[in-house]
Amino acid sequence: DAGITQSPRYKITETGRQVTLMCHQTWSHSYMFWYRQDLGHGLRLIYYSAAADITDKGEVPDGYVVSRSKTENFPLTLESATRSQTSVYFCASTSGGRNQPQHFGDGTRLSIL
């Protein structure tokens, strides 16, 4: 089915561990995004990508790493997880253009103990 999928949906890990959140879209959209959603902070942009091999920092990039070797995939890695990174993470994509909306995955709920 066409769409944008995130995995895992839920993840519990420990402080200091590396964890990777996956995002896959089937529309061949050029642009992809990672957000985190926290109570009191709304949605905050972590990283974004305009195309394969092109990524850039958003509002809150510290502690995160992204890559985009293929257009359809945009994994987000927490290299050494901290409790402050406990959040719900959303991936989104768009074809680009000022009138085009972003399409969101269902999110990954990440808890860091």
Next chain:
Amino acid sequence: GNSVTQMEGPVTLSEEAFLTINCTYTATGYPSLFWYVQYPGEGLQLLLKATKADDKGSNKGFEATYRKETTSFHLEKGSVQVSDSAVYFCALPPDSSYKLIFGSGTRLLVRP
């Protein structure tokens, strides 16, 4: 740069009541404006959009009009249902890019 402000929630209504969720914006030029909805446990979904001044976006009984003179894009629905309970986000591009700035979200709770 561009910015968006929306009313704080939660908004609690009885079924069939009239809904208004306020959203005001500051922008250079006339960017597209969006309303997204987030149901419990799900990602954000586009609810409606307007691409130029005086445009009215509509979907699922919701409407919002792009008002240049008041820099507003208020979301309205004439008769809400319990199934409309969700968080609603107003959004616009921060500049001429493909990114979006989201408002803080307004939680709507509709009681039977």
